[in-house]
Amino acid sequence: MTVLNKTGLNKTGLNAEIRAHFPVTDRMLYLDAAHQTPLAVPVRASLDAFLDEAQFTAGPKAGWLDRVEQVRAQLAGLLGVGAGEIAFTKNTSEGLNIAAHGLRWAPGDNVVLLASEHPNNAYAWLSQRAAGLEVRQVPDDKTWADAETFAAAVDGRTRAIALSHVMFHSGQRNDVESVVALARSVGAEVVLDAMQSVGVLPVDAGALGVAALAAGSHKGLLVPQGLGFLYTATDTDVLAPTYVGTAGVANTSDDLVAGPDAVVLRPDAHRFEIGNYNLPAIHALGGALDLLGSIGLPAIAEHLLDLGDRLIGHLDRLGIGLLGPRERDRRSHIHVLDLPDAGWPPYLAASGVRLSPVRDGLRVSFGIYNTAEDVDRLAVIVERGLRTVPARAS
Ligand SMILES: Cc1ncc(COP(=O)(O)O)c(C=O)c1O
Structure with missing residues (x-):
């Protein structure tokens, strides 16, 4: 059994109980918190x-x-x-x-x-x-x-x-x-x-x-x-x-x-x-x-920034640029990937990933329901996409 600290987060991040409040997580890889929130069970x-x-x-x-x-x-x-x-x-x-x-x-x-x-x-x-x-x-x-x-x-x-x-x-x-x-x-x-x-x-x-x-x-x-x-x-x-x-x-x-x-x-x-x-x-x-x-904003912020650290690690490994700041104290839950090719949004949608294309790239934004495993899943999907999505225009 996972032992939770009083913030509701365990050592590897968000606990399953909080994630279970967001049934959207069973249906898709939801990485679009900056667009709109999925409805949580207690909110409903x-x-x-x-x-x-x-x-x-x-x-x-x-x-x-x-x-x-x-x-x-x-x-x-x-x-x-x-x-x-x-x-x-x-x-x-x-x-x-x-x-x-x-x-x-x-x-x-x-x-x-x-x-x-x-x-x-x-x-x-x-x-x-x-x-x-x-x-x-x-x-x-x-x-x-x-x-x-x-x-x-x-x-x-x-x-x-x-x-x-x-x-x-x-x-x-x-x-x-x-x-x-x-x-x-x-x-x-x-x-x-x-x-x-x-x-x-x-x-x-x-x-x-x-x-x-x-x-x-x-x-x-x-x-x-x-x-x-x-x-x-x-x-x-x-x-x-x-x-x-x-x-x-x-x-x-x-x-x-x-x-x-x-x-x-x-x-x-x-x-x-x-x-x-x-x-x-x-x-x-x-x-x-x-x-x-029940979680606390400091713990939420730490969790979301940790997910960002993990994402940046994957981006660096895959040679994908991050548009926006890298420094933790200048970041938030939003990360824009330098993947401007028009082939990416349909590819990601077909792969069950929900995110938003923004002005300069693909916006990945985390919510309290996202986990390190979500970030790793995204990295696998993006890595596959690098081989299949048409090459960048520029
Ligand atoms: C920074 C920022 N300001 C304003 C808005 C508009 O929000 P609202 O629909 O609550 O007016 C948004 C929504 O995307 C936003 O991201």
């Missing part, structure tokens, strides 16, 4: 419990709202922040747009981002150029970004540096701390897209010192699409909400009549929430956070 159980209540009782809405607050507190705990600093959103992009529109910038101000940023981060800013925002897109080498990467582009009119914590197309883990220090030196803020890092690496949102941190739930947070969150510190007023609903108002009346009085916004992150919540997804998130919490 939380979803099912909600659906049963909805179907058979039409729902104890007050109870469901209590659950929203419990899950909010649980999520805040994962991020090391207060529950009042978390607003639920629809997805990462909504959170980024709340920040991009709420930062009180003036015409002539600028925002700085990497040229290779995720399009949903870039468009939140690019779309506001007509209103006078200058968008400075900084070239990057797709292995790492730190203060030096941005230094020449910032000045006294820089309102924000908008940055992904982990980049979706290279897996690089950017140096947020130094970028925050640079931003502060010119009186600017950092808006962080943490979609690819939350649930994958420990993310101490409060300690990072960013004005806003946005993520969605359908990757590391293990919940299907349609739920996200935005972190903003309660002791600052850097962001003004663009949309306002009852949830964000402090001076609502008991009879729910919205009178002509001045609208007083709630002092916390609730001010960014409008309308009803995605209750099924928030219930599912409760189950997901229990699962992640």
Whole structure:
């Protein structure tokens, strides 16, 4: 019998119990965590419990709202922040747009981002150029970004540096701390897209010192699409909400009549929430956070990076390049293989491997259900493919 330590991981990595929560692993070699999460059994159980209540009782809405607050507190705990600093959103992009529109910038101000940023981060800013925002897109080498990467582009009119914590197309883990220090030196803020890092690496949102941190739930947070969150510190007023609903108002009346009085916004992150919540997804998130919490983010990160070490060993042996960083402290769960030939995706799909082609190569991304054996299986399949997939165009 395998003896587990308290993280739920044994010496060779992830234990069978955690893997058994992900039935997808019986059907395919799933290496696409950076695209979307496979649904885990306990997450589905939380979803099912909600659906049963909805179907058979039409729902104890007050109870469901209590659950929203419990899950909010649980999520805040994962991020090391207060529950009042978390607003639920629809997805990462909504959170980024709340920040991009709420930062009180003036015409002539600028925002700085990497040229290779995720399009949903870039468009939140690019779309506001007509209103006078200058968008400075900084070239990057797709292995790492730190203060030096941005230094020449910032000045006294820089309102924000908008940055992904982990980049979706290279897996690089950017140096947020130094970028925050640079931003502060010119009186600017950092808006962080943490979609690819939350649930994958420990993310101490409060300690990072960013004005806003946005993520969605359908990757590391293990919940299907349609739920996200935005972190903003309660002791600052850097962001003004663009949309306002009852949830964000402090001076609502008991009879729910919205009178002509001045609208007083709630002092916390609730001010960014409008309308009803995605209750099924928030219930599912409760189950997901229990699962992640039972392992612990430090142990999850170590496991995923260990899988990366093993993958890099195979790549080196096979003479396949890694696009993105090799250093462990600059990596994440994402690894892009320099295999750009169009023959690879169909070959891998036919071999039962699920991954994503990205801009420059094939993206292999690990989740908590992946094991060292998965990495070895991939290596065998890729080695065979080197003999059968047509030679590279270049
Ligand atoms: C880094 C990054 N940002 C933003 C997004 C968009 O996420 P959402 O659909 O939650 O808005 C993704 C999704 O692929 C992503 O990888």
